[in-house]
Amino acid sequence: MQKFYLNYLDELESEAIFILREVAAQFQNPVLLFSGGKDSIVLTHLAKKAFYPAKMPFALMHVDTGHNFPETINFRDQLVSAFGVNLIVASVQQSIDTGRVTEERGKNATRNALQTTTLLDAIEANKVDCAIGGGRRDEEKARAKERFFSHRDDFGQWNPKNQRPELWNLLNGKCFDGEHFRAFPISNWTEMDVWNYILRENIQIPSLYFAHEREVVWRNDSWIPISDYLKLEPDETIQKKKIRFRTLGDITITGGIESDADTLEKIVDEVATMRQTERGNRADDKRGDTAMEDRKKQGYF
Amino acid sequence: MLESNQLLRFTTAGSVDDGKSTLIGRLLYDSKSIFEDQLASVEATSKRRGHEGIDLALFTDGLKDEREQGITIDVAYRYFTTPKRKFIIADTPGHIQYTRNMVTGASTANAALILIDSRHGVIEQTKRHAFIASLLQIPHMIVCINKMDLVDYSEDTYNKIVAHFEEFSSKLDIKDVRFIPISALNGDNVVNRSKNMDWYQGSPLLHTLETLHISSDINKIDARFSVQTVLRPQSEGFLDYRGYAGRISSGIYRVGDEVTVLPSGFSSKITSINAGEIEIQEAFAPMSVSMTLNDDIDISRGDMIVKPNNQPVMIQEFDVMLCWLHDQSAKPRAKYTIRHTSNEKKALIKEVVYQIDIDTYARNTENKELTMNAIARVTLKTTRPLMLDSYRDNRMTGSIILIDENTLETVAAGMVV
Numbered sequence: 001m002q003k004f005y006l007n008y009l010d011e012l013e014s015e016a017i018f019i020l021r022e023v024a025a026q027f028q029n030p031v032l033l034f035s036g037g038k039d040s041i042v043l044t045h046l047a048k049k050a051f052y053p054a055k056m057p058f059a060l061m062h063v064d065t066g067h068n069f070p071e072t073i074n075f076r077d078q079l080v081s082a083f084g085v086n087l088i089v090a091s092v093q094q095s096i097d098t099g100r101v102t103e104e105r106g107k108n109a110t111r112n113a114l115q116t117t118t119l120l121d122a123i124e125a126n127k128v129d130c131a132i133g134g135g136r137r138d139e140e141k142a143r144a145k146e147r148f149f150s151h152r153d154d155f156g157q158w159n160p161k162n163q164r165p166e167l168w169n170l171l172n173g174k175c176f177d178g179e180h181f182r183a184f185p186i187s188n189w190t191e192m193d194v195w196n197y198i199l200r201e202n203i204q205i206p207s208l209y210f211a212h213e214r215e216v217v218w219r220n221d222s223w224i225p226i227s228d229y230l231k232l233e234p235d236e237t238i239q240k241k242k243i244r245f246r247t248l249g250d251i252t253i254t255g256g257i258e259s260d261a262d263t264l265e266k267i268v269d270e271v272a273t274m275r276q277t278e279r280g281n282r283a284d285d286k287r288g289d290t291a292m293e294d295r296k297k298q299g300y301f
Numbered sequence: 302m303l304e305s306n307q308l309l310r311f312t313t314a315g316s317v318d319d320g321k322s323t324l325i326g327r328l329l330y331d332s333k334s335i336f337e338d339q340l341a342s343v344e345a346t347s348k349r350r351g352h353e354g355i356d357l358a359l360f361t362d363g364l365k366d367e368r369e370q371g372i373t374i375d376v377a378y379r380y381f382t383t384p385k386r387k388f389i390i391a392d393t394p395g396h397i398q399y400t401r402n403m404v405t406g407a408s409t410a411n412a413a414l415i416l417i418d419s420r421h422g423v424i425e426q427t428k429r430h431a432f433i434a435s436l437l438q439i440p441h442m443i444v445c446i447n448k449m450d451l452v453d454y455s456e457d458t459y460n461k462i463v464a465h466f467e468e469f470s471s472k473l474d475i476k477d478v479r480f481i482p483i484s485a486l487n488g489d490n491v492v493n494r495s496k497n498m499d500w501y502q503g504s505p506l507l508h509t510l511e512t513l514h515i516s517s518d519i520n521k522i523d524a525r526f527s528v529q530t531v532l533r534p535q536s537e538g539f540l541d542y543r544g545y546a547g548r549i550s551s552g553i554y555r556v557g558d559e560v561t562v563l564p565s566g567f568s569s570k571i572t573s574i575n576a577g578e579i580e581i582q583e584a585f586a587p588m589s590v591s592m593t594l595n596d597d598i599d600i601s602r603g604d605m606i607v608k609p610n611n612q613p614v615m616i617q618e619f620d621v622m623l624c625w626l627h628d629q630s631a632k633p634r635a636k637y638t639i640r641h642t643s644n645e646k647k648a649l650i651k652e653v654v655y656q657i658d659i660d661t662y663a664r665n666t667e668n669k670e671l672t673m674n675a676i677a678r679v680t681l682k683t684t685r686p687l688m689l690d691s692y693r694d695n696r697m698t699g700s701i702i703l704i705d706e707n708t709l710e711t712v713a714a715g716m717v718v
Contacts, residue, residue: 005516049577
């Protein structure tokens with residue numbers, strides 16, 4: 001006899017599809033924020049399922065820091081053409097060139113914080129009323145209180161004290177002109193759930209997630225990849241290591257871990273025994289205990 | 302992980318200082334859901350604040366604003382997994398805004414965890430929490446009698462608290478309640494069986510959570526499917542395709558089933574059911590699917606597909622138990638937008654029948670003003686009929702929210718009586 005209950009991955013999938021369909025139904029001009037990382041790849045996979053046989057009714061928006069892994073950009077372009085969706089690129093370089101933001105200086109300078117302005121400008125310019133993101137509540141304590149539909153005021157800011165209560169499956173996406181929402185369909189997924197789902201669905205992900213040989217330097221307790229944007233300190237030496245990345249962000253700040261996991265099965269096994277959080281290798285989150293909360297209030301992802 | 306592992310959602314409620322944060326920290330820590338960098342950060346903070354060892358409560362420490370004020374503002378979600386199940390904790394604060402937050406956390410929960418400090422026994426807050434769990438029809442309730450180490454693990458103290466709880470809760474609508482004596486601080490009966498309480502024959506908390514029978518929590522009898530959006534690909538091979546997409550609220554649907562579409566009342570047959578690209582023969586709640594029907598009927602978002610012999614009521618005036626969630630009080634005879642499933646209409650509060658004092662469970666028919674955290678039975682009138690079930694029968698099709706038309710905020714949540 002057939003069982004009439006879902007396992008946890010099916011239930012998470014069903015919930016995410018429900019939210020993606022609510023976004024399509026409640027908003028005029030939603031976009032899906034696509035970084036080339038595993039969470040946004042899972043989102044596009046879910047969106048494909050949610051609207052099959054129709055195309056997903058969202059454009060993809062990529063906030064491009066200019067400091068990318070070349071692998072990420074190739075992957076993005078292939079996915080866009082395979083899915084037949086529109087791609088909007090919001091460029092941090094352009095924000096710098098037009099004087100909207102100023103590049104950070106110093107050893108640990110990154111373009112991470114600059115993304116917020118670029119993102120908010122692109123949301124305004126494209127009249128986006130909902131930006132769908134791959135944020136998960138298990139990532140960070142400021143995200144633990146995030147809603148599925150997260151309201152942003154006309155400055156794009158998040159007010160943790162004034163979020164709408166979300167009961168049952170009743171989501172309220174009403175907002176005034178100039179305001180917008182962020183929607184987080186995979187809020188309830190953990191890193192492990194994402195990997196188990198990628199394995200189960202056999203979802204294509206960038207090669208960066210698999211163990212590979214790469215030139216790196218040891219900085220901030222992780223292996224930072226060598227790139228045109230990285231300024232070496234006198235005491236740093238380039239080494240060749242077999243590494244893989246747990247999350248993908250700016251090439252200048254995303255640290256790899258030493259690993260032999262070169263298949264999805266091995267990655268799932270490795271993640272299951274990890275003793276560090278995945279953001280432990282992201283320099284942007286090491287800037288103090290409330291780094292994420294402070295950035296979120298400003299309008300970060 | 303096993304293919305059949307389920308997801309269990311539970312709320313935690315407790316008053317300040319009854320050890321709720323410590324208990325959650327204990328569950329996360331003992332189930333090995335804490336990472337080394339989190340542990341290091343908590344160890345450092347514990348040391349700075351002069352704690353011996355690690356303060357488990359710090360694992361659930363929240364936002365900067367909250368830490369500064371030493372309180373929890375909002376529902377926070379936590380996750381842990383055991384080889385048997387995945388768990389989502391909706392951690393709700395115990396202070397003054399309890400109702401709004403507890404109701405939010407409770408609305409999707411399979412189980413409510415209620416904490417009682419064994420030194421103080423049942424207090425007003427315990428009654429509030431139990432009342433809300435019963436009002437929101439959380440299917441299972443687990444009462445943790447905590448800090449047993451501080452009452453010498455006394456069976457007698459435990460029995461008295463259980464008796465007191467049984468006494469007042471007999472007035473409530475609770476189907477499944479169990480009691481567990483624990484010490485969150487020392488780990489007694491949380492993950493591992495306590496060596497200090499031989500007299501307790503039941504399971505520790507985690508084992509209880511892992512084995513609760515939850516697959517019957519969702520109604521599988523009354524078939525209800527609200528249309529979220531209509532899929533019209535208009536591409537080659539799918540020119541006449543109209544797929545009705547939604548998440549099944551309750552019941553089971555099969556290809557070939559006779560169905561009735563509400564509110565129009567037209568009948569048809571299910572020709573296909575899809576889960577993504579895959580065609581399936583049978584679907585049940587809470588699956589997200591899309592269906593096609595045999596006849597070309599005008600169906601749009603908010604319509605409901607049901608079975609001819611089992612239909613919700615279509616009604617324009619009805620009573621709900623309403624929780625007011627906003628600091629702006631209800632305005633007499635003001636119009637609100639009402640959301641029920643994917644359906645949206647206008648509504649007004651016709652009458653406040655009575656308010657409930659959630660400390661004493663007494664009804665008050667004099668006070669007509671609905672302020673933040675008020676719980677009241679009210680009569681609503683809508684511009685068009687809604688397709689309703691009672692909340693007792695169906696949490697998904699028996700629940701509504703009200704949205705203020707001026708601020709666009711969600712101001713109230715209601716359960717159809």
